[in-house]
Amino acid sequence: MSARGYQCHQCPSSYYLKRDLDCHRRIDREWCMQCGQWVCRLDVHTRSVHGGGCREVHNVDDLIQPKIPFLGDAGFQVAYMGRLGEISDFRHVSKYHQTLNIAAGDGFSYRNLTIWLCEIYRYNTTAFKINMGIGFLLFHPIQKIYKYHYVSENSLLFDKSIVVDSVVSLKSFIERVRGLDLATSAYLTKPSSQWVLAGITNFQCRVTVLPGILLGYGQLPEYLKNLKSIYSLTGLNGKEYKDFLCLFRCIAIHHGQPVRGLERYTRMIGERYEQLTGLDYRKGVALHNLPRIEVALKMIINVFSLDEDGTVRIVYKSPLVFSSVDRSMNLNLYEKHYSYIRDMSQYGNKFACLSCSRIFNRRNNLHLHMKICVDGGRNQVFVGGRLKKENFETIWEKLDRIGISVTSPPGKYDFCSVFDWEALQVPTKDQYRGMDTHFIHFPATVSLCSNIPTFRHPIHYQSNGDTQKLVDCMVWQLLEYQKEASRLMRRKYHWVFMELWERMQGLDEGDEMTHLKWLYTTLARYTDVLPVVGFNSGRYDIPLVRRFLPLALKRMDSLPTFIIKKGRSYMSLCTKRLQFLDLTNFLGAGTSLKSF
Numbered sequence: 001m002s003a004r005g006y007q008c009h010q011c012p013s014s015y016y017l018k019r020d021l022d023c024h025r026r027i028d029r030e031w032c033m034q035c036g037q038w039v040c041r042l043d044v045h046t047r048s049v050h051g052g053g054c055r056e057v058h059n060v061d062d063l064i065q066p067k068i069p070f071l072g073d074a075g076f077q078v079a080y081m082g083r084l085g086e087i088s089d090f091r092h093v094s095k096y097h098q099t100l101n102i103a104a105g106d107g108f109s110y111r112n113l114t115i116w117l118c119e120i121y122r123y124n125t126t127a128f129k130i131n132m133g134i135g136f137l138l139f140h141p142i143q144k145i146y147k148y149h150y151v152s153e154n155s156l157l158f159d160k161s162i163v164v165d166s167v168v169s170l171k172s173f174i175e176r177v178r179g180l181d182l183a184t185s186a187y188l189t190k191p192s193s194q195w196v197l198a199g200i201t202n203f204q205c206r207v208t209v210l211p212g213i214l215l216g217y218g219q220l221p222e223y224l225k226n227l228k229s230i231y232s233l234t235g236l237n238g239k240e241y242k243d244f245l246c247l248f249r250c251i252a253i254h255h256g257q258p259v260r261g262l263e264r265y266t267r268m269i270g271e272r273y274e275q276l277t278g279l280d281y282r283k284g285v286a287l288h289n290l291p292r293i294e295v296a297l298k299m300i301i302n303v304f305s306l307d308e309d310g311t312v313r314i315v316y317k318s319p320l321v322f323s324s325v326d327r328s329m330n331l332n333l334y335e336k337h338y339s340y341i342r343d344m345s346q347y348g349n350k351f352a353c354l355s356c357s358r359i360f361n362r363r364n365n366l367h368l369h370m371k372i373c374v375d376g377g378r379n380q381v382f383v384g385g386r387l388k389k390e391n392f393e394t395i396w397e398k399l400d401r402i403g404i405s406v407t408s409p410p411g412k413y414d415f416c417s418v419f420d421w422e423a424l425q426v427p428t429k430d431q432y433r434g435m436d437t438h439f440i441h442f443p444a445t446v447s448l449c450s451n452i453p454t455f456r457h458p459i460h461y462q463s464n465g466d467t468q469k470l471v472d473c474m475v476w477q478l479l480e481y482q483k484e485a486s487r488l489m490r491r492k493y494h495w496v497f498m499e500l501w502e503r504m505q506g507l508d509e510g511d512e513m514t515h516l517k518w519l520y521t522t523l524a525r526y527t528d529v530l531p532v533v534g535f536n537s538g539r540y541d542i543p544l545v546r547r548f549l550p551l552a553l554k555r556m557d558s559l560p561t562f563i564i565k566k567g568r569s570y571m572s573l574c575t576k577r578l579q580f581l582d583l584t585n586f587l588g589a590g591t592s593l594k595s596f
Helices: 018-028 042-050 074-082 110-123 167-178 182-188 246-254 263-277 287-297 363-370 395-401 467-492 494-504 511-528 537-545 549-556
Strands: 029-032 037-040 090-093 097-103 128-140 145-149 162-164 196-209 301-306 311-316 329-334 337-341 350-352 417-427 439-450 459-462 530-534 562-566 569-574 578-582
Touching (some): 167 287, 246 329, 246 337, 439 467, 467 494, 494 511, 530 537
Parallel strands (some): 301 329, 530 578
Antiparallel strands (some): 090 097, 128 145, 128 162, 329 337, 417 439
């Protein structure tokens, strides 16, 4: 039970009635190929956990959505003005929760969205968790009506809210948002296929404030007070400091001020920080606000902590780089108090990695280790670049390079199979994501055919109420097609297999032998995989049975080894013996089945 009534244990969706939760579990549960388990809201789960659907935005001035074609329609304007209170800019702030909204017209770009997110970060003085939703207008082509789709907890972009506690985490969140196709994300959350996305109207962020601990005052133990490599800065002339300005005193020392004459310069630096950031410097500075000081004062700050046995642990390592900075400022943090490290070489005798807890006896070794250590593993960086044809040759080009030329059109598979699902609309009175559900699609029949000589007659299977059995029949029939197609294709390229086999005879293990084995297995894989084509199958047929397809494939073939998705649609789904393709991906936009 949750505040709204009933909470799903797999996702943040919550409902007032138990029947709504049961409907959500029955309809929204889908099989995740990467996790190997059933999850709720597969598209949100893929974006949050696996990062699926991400793309790179090369130009931040790119528009989030193209020019709205419905903008001049009177009905669009009436629907827009009717929801103006929910679309226009507003900010609702409580002690721990914030709801921030910004209107998005047809000229709203990723730059505008980034600036808005940065303003949210500057407004909050402590760490916070954030999630985002999209509000948009829908159009019904048959009834000629418009409807506003508001932002709710069940339609947010990410499965879990993301913690933002520094500039680095803010940048990561912005990159995740910019990596999504926001127009497609809005389209996929529409209530049914009868509605068309008329235009994105607003973006809304849900922020949960995390209570932050302000640092700047405290006492030091004796082993730190007696350390000659640091300035403790706990007091002056026998009088203890009672304020929260120890960080700004460290900055004053770093700028060359004498230890006994810091107060005037300290307050000047604090006032400058308050002027640039809008934060009260007298209350202290939280650890996640250090990047703001670095940017405001153009300096690099590193924070360490020292154990009593001399082990140095990294608390904060600056990610920023300033070309004009000659020397970074190193600080010691004990509980809530900063101390200035004046001699790093004498500060400690052991240095520990923050990620894997490995200890080094030299600081330089720790810095070299941190470049390759990410949570105890190694960080592999992909350099990128364009795909060059000379670096990506097909199997036929590689065969031609060793003197085996295939006369038939290379890359042409002689056989294929087709399939099509039909479904019944079963009446229901359930509610789904706050909306009334009148019908659900129930798989009824599946039809299959192929151009293989012995399997040219179409085959139809009709459901008896067991959808899993119907899907099993489809997979079994496709594998029968695949066996015959594989036999014919292997007979066609039998001479190529024999040529490769003869060349491998008498060779010792080496680069040439490895290359010939790779060619043999790659050609065998090519002849054994049957293309299975459907019309609009990636958007309808495969999603219709995706709850039952993995089990059938696992029992008779294999789980998919290669998947290409675009939003909720499947562009390609490949197992060891079958490859499902959507024909609409290879046709012009708007091509119907009748015209094709």
